[in-house]
Amino acid sequence: MAYTITSQCISCNLCLSACPTGAVKVIDGNHWIDPELCTNCVGSVYSVPQCKAGCPTCNGCVKQPNDYWEGWFAHYNRSLAKLTNKKDYWERWFDYYSQRFSEQISQHQSEVVGLSG
Structure with missing residues (x-):
């Protein structure tokens, strides 16, 4: 499952240099992660995906779900x-x-007692 750049991205470009596979691209000023190149940093020296680890917003880069229900959950x-x-x-x-x-x-x-009394 590849990662994707969300609308919370602040275009700081930290993910460009952090990605060990070069999957993060900037096209027409928009950041994008190539799912063909993204390996989630599996099989590398990193224990967590570097685009997510280096993101200052913490939500600028999230896993892209494979199906609808996975994304919903x-x-x-x-x-x-x-x-x-x-x-x-x-x-x-x-x-x-x-x-x-x-x-x-x-x-x-108290209103009911006041009315009946």
């Missing part, structure tokens, strides 16, 4: 990682909305 997992990476996000969300709901119930009960 990759996008889902990236989105989920962003959400779950925030510490105590869901606990704070639950506490906030539980408190707001309790306040609304209390307010509603």
